Structures are given as C-alpha cells and as structure tokens.
Amino acid sequence: MKFYSTNNTSTRVSFKEAVFNSMPQDKGLYMPVSIPRLDDKFLNNLDEYTLPEIAFHVAKNLLGDDIPENDLKDIIEDAINFYAPVVELEENVYVLELFHGPSLAFKDFGARFMSRVMSYFLEEGEKQLDVLVATSGDTGGAVALGFLGVPNTRVTILYPKGKVSGIQELQLTTNGQNIRAIEIDGTFDDCQSLVKQAFTDPELNEKFRLTSANSINIARLIPQTFYYFNAYAQLLKEGQSNVVFAVPSGNFGNIGAGLLAWKMGLPVDQFIAATNANDTVPEFLKTGVYQPKPSVQTISNAMDVGNPSNWVRIADLFKGDEGKLKRLITGFSFNDSETREAIEKIHSSYNYIACPHTAIAWQALKDWQQDQPTGKTAGIFLSTAHPCKFPDVLPAHIAKAIQIPEEVKELEGKTKHAAALGTDFEGFKRYLLENN
Numbered sequence: 554m555k556f557y558s559t560n561n562t563s564t565r566v567s568f569k570e571a572v573f574n575s576m577p578q579d580k581g582l583y584m585p586v587s588i589p590r591l592d593d594k595f596l597n598n599l600d601e602y603t604l605p606e607i608a609f610h611v612a613k614n615l616l617g618d619d620i621p622e623n624d625l626k627d628i629i630e631d632a633i634n635f636y637a638p639v640v641e642l643e644e645n646v647y648v649l650e651l652f653h654g655p656s657l658a659f660k661d662f663g664a665r666f667m668s669r670v671m672s673y674f675l676e677e678g679e680k681q682l683d684v685l686v687a688t689s690g691d692t693g694g695a696v697a698l699g700f701l702g703v704p705n706t707r708v709t710i711l712y713p714k715g716k717v718s719g720i721q722e723l724q725l726t727t728n729g730q731n732i733r734a735i736e737i738d739g740t741f742d743d744c745q746s747l748v749k750q751a752f753t754d755p756e757l758n759e760k761f762r763l764t765s766a767n768s769i770n771i772a773r774l775i776p777q778t779f780y781y782f783n784a785y786a787q788l789l790k791e792g793q794s795n796v797v798f799a800v801p802s803g804n805f806g807n808i809g810a811g812l813l814a815w816k817m818g819l820p821v822d823q824f825i826a827a828t829n830a831n832d833t834v835p836e837f838l839k840t841g842v843y844q845p846k847p848s849v850q851t852i853s854n855a856m857d858v859g860n861p862s863n864w865v866r867i868a869d870l871f872k873g874d875e876g877k878l879k880r881l882i883t884g885f886s887f888n889d890s891e892t893r894e895a896i897e898k899i900h901s902s903y904n905y906i907a908c909p910h911t912a913i914a915w916q917a918l919k920d921w922q923q924d925q926p927t928g929k930t931a932g933i934f935l936s937t938a939h940p941c942k943f944p945d946v947l948p949a950h951i952a953k954a955i956q957i958p959e960e961v962k963e964l965e966g967k968t969k970h971a972a973a974l975g976t977d978f979e980g981f982k983r984y985l986l987e988n989n
C-alpha cells in the first residue's frame with residue numbers, strides 16, 4: 554500500500570517511509586491511497602476470529618505486501634498480547650476495556666504496534682533511531698513500554714513537571730535501558746514545542762536520526778482499528794448486530810480509527826464523539842463551522858486538545874460527502890462537574906469505576922440513547938484508561954475502591970530517574986548533545 558499526504562494527494566510514499574517520517578514535509582498527514590473493503594466472508598463471520606486473527610486480517614487488507622505475512626503475524630502477536638474485553642453494564646450498555654496493556658491505556662495498541670514496525674524496518678547497520686516524545690501522561694508510558702529493550706532505538710520522553718499523575722510519572726521514569734525521561738518545568742505545550750524545535754534543528758538532525766512517536770503516525774492509527782472489529786465480534790456472539798460506539802476524544806485518533814474500520818466494512822451506523830470542554834468537533838457538527846481554539850485544562854486532561862490533529866484525516870475520509878460525515882458522527886461535550894457526576898453515577902449504578910475520559914463517553918452514550926427508540930441498538934463506550942491512573946480526580950470514596958493492578962504495585966517500589974530542565978530550547982539541545 555502506498556500513502557499520500559492530505560495536503561497533496563499526488564504524493565506517494567511507502568509504508569516504511571510514512572512510519573519513519575511520521576508527518577509529510579507539507580505538514581499534511583499520511584493516508585492510504587485506497588481503503589479496500591474487507592471480504593464479506595470475514596465481515597459476516599467476525600465472531601469466529603480471535604483478536605490477533607482479526608488484527609492480521611485487517612492489517613493485511615490495508616498494508617498489502619509491505620510486510621510479508623509471517624512477519625506481520627509475528628509483529629501482531631508480539632504487540633497485541635493482551636485482551637480488549639467488552640463488558641455488559643446494563644441492557645444495551647457495554648464498556649470496551651482498552652486498558653489491559655502494560656501502560657494501562659489504549660495507547661498501548663498504537664505504541665506497541667508502531668515500535669515493532671519501526672524496529673522491523675530498521676535495517677542492520679543503520680543509525681540508531683532516536684524517538685522524541687512529548688507527553689501529557691499516557692502517550693509517554695505507552696511509547697516507553699512499547700520501545701523498552703527494542704534494539705537500536707532510544708526514547709527520550711518530555712513531560713510537564715507536576716502535571717502528570719503519580720503512576721504516570723513512575724511509568725515514564727523507572728524504565729532504564731533505552732528509555733530516558735526529562736521533566737520540563739513548564740506545560741505540555743512547552744514539551745511539545747521543544748520536540749518540534751528539535752526536529753527542525755540542523756545540528757541535531759545531523760547528529761541523530763530523530764523520529765516522532767506522536768499520535769499522528771499512521772502506524773499508531775492502523776492497530777486502533779483492530780479493537781473495533783473485535784468489539785463488534787464480541788457482540789455478534791451475543792446475537793447483537795446493531796452497534797454504536799461512543800469514543801472519548803482529544804486528538805481524534807481513536808475515533809478516526811473507528812471510522813477507518815467503518816470504511817473497511819465494519820457495519821456500524823453511528824459513532825458518538827464525546828469530548829470535554831474542548832468542544833471544537835461537537836461545535837462543528839452542530840454549526841458546520843470548524844473553529845479550532847486554544848485548549849482549556851480539564852480533569853480529563855488526555856483530551857485537552859483545542860485543535861485535534863487527526864481531524865484532517867477524518868475530513869479526508871469523507872471528502873466530497875460532508876453530509877455523510879455529519880450523519881455518521883454525533884457530538885457531545887461535558888464540563889468537569891458533569892464528568893464528576895458521570896463518574897459517581899457509573900459507580901452507584903453498576904459498582905464500576907471509570908476514569909474521567911471514559912465517564913465522558915458513557916454520558917454521551919446515555920444522552921444519545923435517550924433520543925432513540927429503545928431496545929434495538931447496543932451501545933459500546935470505549936474505556937481508554939484504567940482509573941488507577943487518575944486517583945486525584947476521582948471522588949475519594951471511589952478512588953479508595955479501585956483495585957490496583959499488580960504491575961502498578963510493582964512500580965510503586967521503584968525509584969524515579971529523570972533529568973530536570975527548563976523550557977529553553979538551548980538547554981534541551983545541550984542535554985541531547987552531551988548525553989549521547
């Protein structure tokens with residue numbers, strides 16, 4: 554499969570080039586030249602396949618011969634080595650738990666697949682790959698664990714001091730090996746701006762082979778389509794074939810992958826885009842005007858995005874048919890007090906604990922269902938992170954009740970190792986040059 558840039562549809566690059574470049578020079582995003590529909594035999598019998606089998610089928614459909622079948626199977630089995638169960642909470646309300654990977658967030662799907670694809674394409678004798686990643690919390694952990702121990706790669710994570718949760722910080726700073734962390738005395742935007750400057754600095758680019766692991770990389774998007782098919786398969790087993798997905802959204806990579814799955818033939822009539830107060834997309838769906846704004850801080854901070862970078866991909870999927878886009882996606886946004894209320898309601902109704910991002914998706918699904926004829930459609934809301942990653946924003950009585958996974962208990966005994974830097978680029982550059 555070849556890829557083009559959303560800013561220049563006559564560009565053609567290989568999958569390998571799209572993965573290592575992350576973003577085309579013209580600042581568009583890579584998209585597959587065609588999105589083939591999966592064969593009917595597969596689509597009609599999804600319930601007979603396991604998650605790795607589904608993943609292989611879907612990846613193969615999109616990538617063609619870019620990676621030979623056996624290698625692709627190995628990559629998938631190594632990357633997607635955890636479950637994505639759908640759990641019923643009440644009639645027609647299901648949660649798709651995407652937090653059973655090593656960093657306890659759905660970003661493990663994208664980061665683990667991408668790291669293995671990059672390592673696969675790195676040829677013997679090639680220069681070490683230096684992955685720079687700015688994180689507001691979840692991306693850094695997933696990328697770190699995705700690349701941990703991967704030969705010929707090194708990851709440098711920048712995170713804003715004091716602005717990630719305790720568990721997130723331990724996930725970023727206790728890995729050792731080929732992973733290092735820098736705490737920046739600033740905001741997430743400062744971290745991102747340092748990374749961006751590094752990519753345009755001639756001296757650093759001369760010295761290092763820099764690449765980015767952020768969510769716009771096409772190799773992070775593709776594996777996120779897998780769990781939509783797998784979730785649908787799980788409901789098929791229960792005799793449900795009318796399904797809607799509610800997706801907690803920030804950069805719109807996750808829901809973008811859902812729409813890509815739809816384009817490949819996943820029979821879903823409706824996607825619900827759920828945001829916090831950063832409501833650029835719900836506003837667009839309501840008014841028809843796409844107006845990016847500066848992000849505002851909320852308790853669901855992994856979704857604090859005012860100008861979602863993956864939106865151009867979604868627009869590209871529906872170019873020439875904006876009406877279809879507006880019929881297929883419904884938007885909802887909720888503020889922090891509504892988010893807290895949703896967390897309380899989920900806990901009291903089902904004795905289930907949702908992280909703030911997940912709670913927003915649940916509320917959006919419930920609001921959407923209110924306006925629908927009852928009984929026909931099963932709603933699946935995506936749970937993007939384990940609640941133990943956000944104890945400080947949950948009400949105390951709920952935070953206390955969280956069952957802490959074993960791997961988190963192990964983390965708690967480890968020591969943090971992080972360099973501490975300010976927000977000036979010269980200081981960051983000096984650190985990179987001196988710590989080679």
Ligand SMILES: *Cc1c(COP(=O)(O)O)cnc(C)c1O
Pocket residue numbers: 658659660691692768801802803804805806807808855856910911937938
């Ligand atoms: C990254 C993240 C999101 C937002 O996902 P997008 O793909 O950026 O829309 C939602 N929830 C959690 C927990 C996240 O880490």
